[in-house]
Amino acid sequence: MASNMPDDFDEQFLVCPVCMRHFRDPRVLPCLHTFCRECLQEWATKQQPLEPLSNNNSHCPTCRTQVSLPDQGVDGLRTNFYVSNLLDFAAAKKGAEPGVPCQVCKRSVEGSKSWCADCAVLMCESCTLLHRSFPCSKDHEVTTEETLKAEGGISTFHSKRHCDKHRNQELVFYCESCNALVCTACTVVDHRPGKDHNPVEITTVSQKKKETIQALLQDIDPRLKEMQTSIKEIDRKVSNLTPSKETATEQAKTYFRKLADLLQKREKEILSQIDEQCRADGKALQTKKEAIEFELVGLTSAQTFCQQAVQHGSDVHILEVGKQVQARVETLLAKQLDLESDWSDFQFVENTDVRDFEKEVQDLGGVKTKIDAPKCEVVLKPAVPGFECIAELATMNPEGRPCVTNSKAVTADMKDPSGTDVPTQLQMKGWGVWELSYVPKVTGSHRLEVKVNSQQVPGSPFEVEVKGNPVLTIGRKGSGVGELDLPVGVAVDKDGNIAVVERGNKRVQIFDKDTGQSLRSFPVDGEKPYDLDVDSNGMFVVTSWGEHFGLRRYTKEGKLLDTFKPDCMDDPHGLTVLKDGRMVVVNRPEQSSCLLLLQPDGSLLREIGKGQLQKPVFVSVDESRDTMFVTDKRAHKVFAFDLDGNPKFEFGKEGQNDGDFQNPKGITVDPAGNVIVGNGGDGRVQVFRANGAYIRTIGTVETERASGVTLTSDGYIAVACWNGHCIELYRYM
Template sequence: MAEVRFPEDEFDEDSLTCPVCQELYKDPKLLPCLHTFCRKCLETWAAKQSAGRKFTCPLCRSPVELPCPVWSGGVDKLYSNFYINKLLDFRRLRQSKTSRVLCEMCKSGIQAAAVCGDCSFLLCNNCVKIHGHTPALKDHVIITLYDIDNATKRSKYTRQVYCKKHSQRTTFYCEPCETLVCRDCTVDDHCRDRDGENHDPRELNKVTPKCKDCIEDLMKKTEDAVITKINQQEENLDKGLKTLDKNYAEEKKKIKQHYAKLMSTLKLEEEQMIQKLKKVKKDRKNELIHRKEEMARDLKETREGLLFCQNVLVRNSDTELLFYWQQMEKRLQELASQDTGNATFGDFKAVSFHPCSLPRIWGSLSVFPWIDVKGPTVVGLPCSVTVTADNLDPTGEDVGPQVEVISPKGKTTLIETTATSPSVTSGKGQTSRVRSFSAKWRPQESGKHSLGVCMGGLKDLGSLTVDVGSNNPVLRFGRKGSQQGQFNRPTDIAVRGDRLYVPDTFNHRVQVFDLNGKFRYSFSTITSSGSIAVQIDGTIVVRSAMEVAKFSPSGKTLQKFPLDEYCIKPYGLAVQRDGRVVVTDPDKHSIFLFEEDGTLVKQVKGQGRGEGQFKEPCFVCVDNEDNITVSDRDRDCVLVFDKNIRFKNKFGEYGNQPQNMVYPLGVSADSRGNIVLANRGGQNIKHSEKLQVFRPNGTWVSTISSDGDKLNLPHGVAVTEDGHVFVADPGDHCIRKYRYM
């Protein structure tokens, strides 16, 4: 018999009550946000919101997408809550003390005395004995009333998961398939040695430590990223509320002292000023309270998610942990990535009353701005700056504020803001509400930046210190070798849909991954593979040695055509929408345009620095309009041509500034026409081994730095639709992924 220690308070009705129907759970189902509800309650809730597959959690409103529509049993596909089912089993067993609860296995009408974690049945004493003597049932986990009342250790009892195909307990976990399997499945469907398939079934206790470490690490990161920050900001908001009340009292006193000296005819003006002050306080206070409530909700959701994960880890059930670990991982990543803002009141600027001399005998009231930054404060990435202020500056002019940014090295930049709320006036041009202004800021260096508000010729009307971090890679995978997921000098890379294609140069193959770096499959190119492009229909085009080879999406050779008739040393490759192939040759100072079958359409050549001339054309890409963009590594520039290789423009030059280029290599264009460029750099060049982002017209946007896990020898680049760029680094034999937009 298994031993169990079960706190009395967890038998409380509230812990076993569905938040929707307010009754005991019936077939409890777990949502991705880790909240639990009855299956029927979820079906009703989902049907009211949508007849399809999408709805929101009844508690936290997190989006939920079912694997199939509601009417096709989509809710039933959700995971059952192991622990709630366990509590319900214990509750039914304990009820047998005071009421007649019958055995559910033999249907003999005998009172139940135990519960089976495998069968999920209440058992009488006879059925308990049968379980112990029946070979197929002897390993079932059984809990008795005696165990519940007298044991001191925490139970390992839990409802077991059985294979639907073989009706066996799932005692293995196949990591590549990310699923629990039974022993027969490891032979039939998940055999490690099955040709052409990637399986690795392992015992649960060998996989659990890895999953447990992952969840614990994510829990720590979530707590550090969200709870600690929200607690700090709550303290700042509380300080702001207290400061606001104190400021209001002090300024009210000033107003009364000033107007007490004036004639009685100014009494009305005094009251108007006080009313305005009250309105300012109300607006500011409502804003602070609203933000605090938002943080309280975020804190509650985060704590609930962490509590669920903590309870799963404490219960120490391998099956339960492996059943949920992916869902918990995803939820913790969502919580850890929450945007909690950068609000602070360390430099709070108060509301001030300004008395005026005759003949203008009334005063003026100015609200000093409150500045806030939202979004990732990372080098090269845009974030949102919000200024909350009275739209009337101390001189009486209706103007918007500017944000003065001072970098760690003392460089000053002014950012113009745009009003996001209208101006409302009442009497003598006085505003009656606080206004909001916003701007976009893209920091260009890491370290502590000072953001100050300027308005009407005055500076330092509100300030905020923001710590800008390095744009380190969000993903890195691969190392030198010949096994799957390893590389030998990968020089180029391509993205199409949710797949990443890497020509593994000296392993003579192309490896295919998903956008999270998970290996999918590979195929041979016979000779060394160089540049790569993928057509809209999935056809994979590779410049392999002195030929262009086309492969099907699965890696089957479709067509080849030679290049040695035209080229000396072919390098970069790109494919236009109609299938025409563009090839560069740095040794021949040329770019070539071929038909799909290899027929030469056009060659553009010319060694020099004139318009449309090359020295060493290297990597090449095409945009959505088939415009051709070429990096010239010796001229330190980028040249742009139309789809027929007619010159359009050139941008870039050698130098030590962030916008300058030094030995540019990989180039890629996104769907908006933005161009991402890899710079290899050189000695004594500050911006070596960096990525650069340019607008379609060649205007420099940002330089992507990396203080941690720096680029070694950046070559080919490929952008994704969600604002990330992959970089092939043959120096480190790896692939790195950065955010660039």
Template sequence: MYAEVLFRSNSLGRICGISEDQNSRAMASPDSLQEEFMEESLTCSSCKNTYNDPRVLPCLHSVCATCLVAAQKEESLFTCPTCQNQVTLKGEDSVDSFPTNFYIKNLLNSRMLQNSEEAKCEMCKSGAKVEGTCGDCRLLLCGNCVTAHTNSPALKEHYIITLDDLTNPSSRAKFTGAEYCSKHPDMRTTFYCAPCSKLVCQHCTVTEHREGWKHSPRKISELAQKCKYELQTLVQKTQDTTDTLKNTRDTIGKEMKCVAANCQAERTKIREYFVQLRAKLDKAEQDVIDKLAKMEEAQLETLAKEKEGFKETLRSTEEGVKFCTDVLARNSDAEIVTLKKQLENRLKHLGNTANQVKHEPLKKHVTFQPSGEIKCDLNLTCKPLVVTKAPVESLPTTVVFRPEKGQVQGSPQVTVTSPGGQCVMLETTKVSEGCFEAEWRPQTSGKHVVGVATEGKRGWGRGTAPLIVDVRSNNPVLKFGKKGSQEGDFDRPLDVAVWGERLYVADTFNKRVQVFDISGEFCFSFSTTSNPESLAVQTSDGTIIVQCGEEVMKFSPSGELQKKLHLGEHCANISGLAVQKDGGVVVADFSQNIFLFVEADGTLVKQVGGQGPGEGQFKSVSFVCVDEESNIIVADTLQNCVQVFDICLNFMTKFGEHGMEPQQVWGPTGVSADSRGNIVLANVGDKSDVGGVEHGKKLQVFRPDGTWVSTISSDGDKLNKPHGVAVTEDGHVFVVDYADHCIRKYRYM
């Protein structure tokens, strides 16, 4: 029993916000451990009172629903008291959108029942000792009344919790997660409506949550196994990331010791050399030692900062994995179903964040030469103004400025002048004492001049000598395909889609769909009988949706035809399609300048648009896509813009202006959105056969609100006729070039 409580105190402590010190204090006395842990684990870290309807936040910590309601009345943000993560609270139903922590609720039941030793049976009034409770009758029961519930046909379906259920781990699973419907208090919630993210009862499935395009109630028991499998897969992937982070953390620690030992050895050499010349070289010796100390400090500071980043990433990753592992171990269907979306998003976020954190080991160490000079090839530690890595066009890099003591009074200004003479000013942030950083995303290749202006006693002046930086072109990291009909060849491909580790290409005039891995290796292909022009993949099950003329066909992940959607009575000329998570299909109609939303079986739900320049109107509907929030993003080629609609097909925003500048749009076609909300847009440009951004043939990255981020082009192997695009979770984009009969892959984040 002690081992079990100790394990739960370490794991549940993170869920409830209990510190490691409180856990270590509980280890001192096994007899008092369970009582102390029970009290602390049932205490809300926000209001410091016993939990009242505990809810799970996106960071996987729990707080009272009453705390969230109170915070919502005062402001729109709630800060988690355990990890300081901020949660947005908007709308009347925002608090209900956070899932219930069933585990803590049942701990509350456990304490209530265990503390009822002095209570007497409330059903038979016999004064007998309480041995259980009935969730339907809301009464404490003696042993005879528990038996009566079990044996009586009218009462045998009642929800009974006994002391044996609370002490026997194999019995606990039967009541974990049991809830009663707020609309129908006499009914237990046995269904889950995924679009609403709510547990509902059987009555709700024929009233408020009736099956339709807005509601999809499913039995919890049917959903649970699928949720378990997906979460177990994510746990394994994230656990692998945790192991990588641990190894990297240990490597950095070893390097820090190596740096200190190396510098100490060189310091000894310096002192031995200057012993012979002490009378004349005391000052020179001290100067050189001070210089070494600064280099050591700079190296250790950089490594320490990097190590702290790995440490924080590791902590968040371990915490997320632990929480999910505990949920799966408890084997509660309701808990798994209600927490699945949050756990999935959190684990994906942690996995992506960890994969983006890279460590470049120190290549050279400080060395002392008898000439009296200390040499170090690390630019970051030797120069006051540096760029941390070789900059690439359109990708972010960091400019670091370390002014001399007393040189800067306020914040310095970093300026960058491009080869064409355009000058931009970057905002700087003070990251440590005497160190400033600025993010730079160059938009052209070639030699740039990076300078710093500082404010001193005599006003603004040049802070240090300018730095000449050569920016590399953002050339494709991968290109494959040529005109032909063999495996891996293409004949005017028009669209591309990504699902997991697979890449799907609409090989139009070869009348087939080809499937590759994301490194460009051919996997298999399947015939479409007619020319495929656009395609999409349903993220929930891998169903492939392909448009050929006025026909929309559904294929299994292995390429077997499953269903045809005949949309001829609704569509005149389909130009693109996308698919929602629940299987609903969005179809763009070029001739009517509309897009339609149809159910998985092809039933028309609604159409939006029409000819015109206004909001929600189009001149030439091209491609469409859906983002993580199920918003619909439409590219309008002739209007040179992008329009965004919400899940209910209501207009949200419109952006884009025709022109040749990097931030302007010229004939948008393919469009895709990543999990961070970024929108990647392909521009077909002018009618010439000359490629490149100067002819409008480019890829662009925008924020969800239409704010331009960057433009992707390349000096060599330029885009000719870019069309369909698809993004990957690791910050790359695939683009179809139908004039060159190939696929190119670029890094965009």
């Protein structure tokens, strides 16, 4: 293959990373990596050997960046015309070699050849002259062989682009309103200059875009140098890993050998002491034994003499020795003897309990890293009995930056209110971030001790309050920082924190998902702000009804970017933003309530549910299952539609039993497709399967009026409590 390639650019640039052949109809993903169209199609359908491009989102097989496909799927991706042009250049350059026949007359003639960009054919000199003489092709762009072979010839070689609608027309204009390349005919028919279209010559727009890209290139170069420098520094540190390991290993072995020597020495001392004690006790006992035996012999001899005298002696004999025998025996019996041994078994005494010593051993040496325990941070998350609960530890270096350490350097010990151990598990989740997981069995105050390199981190031991749902209540009535007034819609921002729109204070306020602390807020326009969502770029989109109604997009900091008020909209309430930027809005005018599916620019795609919905409130979309769910508080139901607007099913009825509704409002969908609904009438938060079957009730809002609901990334349901002027967090999974 290498022999077929031109010399002035890299071969791999024209090779598809999937099939490892030259690109065929190259298509570029949003992350700017290019693949053959057929390879992407096969990837999407067969799901081998890479992950599928299904459900309009997946990961690029080269950089693993998550990408979203357009509605048309792979066919909606842009063609990489630059790569196509390079392929044409390579083919033209090879075709200009000696012996290659003309693609028009098919003869192998000597002489130079030329390439017609309009016809995409290679021609000999005769055919080139003839080609230029025809009126229909005299204006075609023809590149000579000299240009093809000249150094830098590729920069002057361009294949012309023609309009898909008008095949004989070249793309020479760019409609700024539609972000589309168009031909001259298009500017007369579909993109006529005026209010809705603004076609401009390509060269004008291209020059501005080149200047923008050039500015980006100037920003890229310093960043590349930083990254390259960082890689070199990492390589240097990697090269030091083995020497550091060997040194630390030898130091550790030496240290523990010394400890082992001390233990062995102490063992010998104790064993010697035992031997010495055994000898001393044995000698003392033997002496006592000999003394008793001596007395025993004397008494035994007297006993024998007495027995013989009594049994065999005559009266005369008895009278002769009786007095002597009596004196001897009485003397022996009267003698005070120490018959007690005064000795008990000696034993080894554990002055230090093995279990205590085991804990002490944990402090015998360690691996010293750049981790600075006083700078480490622990974030506690709400805990509920029976659920896996999490605490996050960030290990920091002395400069306060995240730093990696080994798992043995981190210890976590938790005890419940009775002092019983609660098993904990430790897992690294990222650069310098550790997840401490545990499953408490009881409610009450638990004690969590966290150490890094045998040092307590700041705040340790922590008091972890384990309680039932709700695990956290955020806010109270008021207009100050952290206070709420009539919260309605809730959403999770790009950082995982909880954003809420307040009707009373006419603002959006963002709270920390773990602590409930207010992070920031910004005012919003409109008389009655209602719901909000976050688009793929992290921007807030907010609805408001009443006077100055509309749909407004704000930056993360709260700067107003866009206001959408299409003619079809007059009473917007609930809102969901799709991954591709399209928006689904609940529109609730009298007698004609419906859902509006809008383009990212706010223009109408279609109306959904008109004539079926009575008083819709909130909407949530499960894009992976092509289903949108909308609550209807007048019908006391949830209606399901597909994204084309076709009704699928409905579930629920008015009542107080499991699965019944009382003015259903907030709604969201979990990753498994289950539907979570909050009741505005009785405050119950219920979970249903994707088909509407009731599963369980998560909890009941104390103020009996649940509004918007959303699911956080770490498994909690945030419920806006209209009457309670707060947000309640419920553990869900």
